[in-house]
Amino acid sequence: MNSLRLFYFCPMRIIRVTYRLMYFMAYTLRIVAEVYWRKVILRSDQHTVMAVRRRWARRVLRRVGVLVTEEGVPPDFPCLLLANHRSYLDPILILRNVDAFPVAKAELANWPLIGKGARWAGILYVQRNQGASRVSTLKAISDTVLVRNFSVILFPEGTTSDLPGMLPFKSGGIKTAVKNNLPVVPVAICFSDNRDFWVGEIGFMEHAWQRFQEKKIDVRVVYGPKMEADDSVKLEQEVRNWIEAQLLKFSKNGIAVSH
Numbered sequence: 001m002n003s004l005r006l007f008y009f010c011p012m013r014i015i016r017v018t019y020r021l022m023y024f025m026a027y028t029l030r031i032v033a034e035v036y037w038r039k040v041i042l043r044s045d046q047h048t049v050m051a052v053r054r055r056w057a058r059r060v061l062r063r064v065g066v067l068v069t070e071e072g073v074p075p076d077f078p079c080l081l082l083a084n085h086r087s088y089l090d091p092i093l094i095l096r097n098v099d100a101f102p103v104a105k106a107e108l109a110n111w112p113l114i115g116k117g118a119r120w121a122g123i124l125y126v127q128r129n130q131g132a133s134r135v136s137t138l139k140a141i142s143d144t145v146l147v148r149n150f151s152v153i154l155f156p157e158g159t160t161s162d163l164p165g166m167l168p169f170k171s172g173g174i175k176t177a178v179k180n181n182l183p184v185v186p187v188a189i190c191f192s193d194n195r196d197f198w199v200g201e202i203g204f205m206e207h208a209w210q211r212f213q214e215k216k217i218d219v220r221v222v223y224g225p226k227m228e229a230d231d232s233v234k235l236e237q238e239v240r241n242w243i244e245a246q247l248l249k250f251s252k253n254g255i256a257v258s259h
Helices: 002-009 011-041 046-063 090-095 106-110 114-121 131-146 172-179 204-211 232-252
Strands: 066-071 080-083 100-105 124-126 151-154 184-191 217-223
Touching: 011 046, 011 114, 011 204, 046 066, 046 090, 046 114, 080 090, 080 172, 080 232, 090 100, 090 151, 090 184, 090 217, 100 106, 100 131, 106 114, 106 124, 124 131, 131 151, 131 172, 172 232, 184 232
Parallel strands: 066 217, 080 151, 080 184, 100 124, 100 151
Antiparallel strands: 184 217
């Protein structure tokens, strides 16, 4: 009990997490205002707006103590990026390098600051339990890559997980890629501490309050090779095998820590 009290009530931890959360909110508000100005008022092109978001992602991650190590080469061509899902930080980790439209739950649209800013900067919202919404989102994915020439970020598990590997995939994204000949790039997101996984019933603010007390959060983002196939089952297995191989490699190297 004493160690738990020390963890939550150490003055330096409280100062650290308070500063980080206040910085996150203040800087995000500033960026949302800039995105609005460029997108709505100046009518800037999408790449210009996304450059603002990329600047936000890099700076805010650094200021809240997230140290990112990268391997592989982020794609510079329109594609479907498929990643394992661990945390609310996952899309930001990829957006720091890639101009892309993340696919996210429609509930995010109601988040203060983030929801509106994400819509202006570029995002595809989906109602998970509505078939019509899923169909329209899959159509939007193909149009975004093929017509608008932007990448799309999709987490095919559909939710976060703390498993050593990955949950079963939602098949829509893979089938859309095969049907429309979309290039696929797998991305492995490897946190050094399993406590950074956002799973279970814990709320966003409670989890953020706990984890941003730490001096740093180490995460490795690994970009894989371009993949294409004419069979969705085969492509799904190739993506899964590649990502899980990266997760296993870093786990064996002592990167993943269980508590």
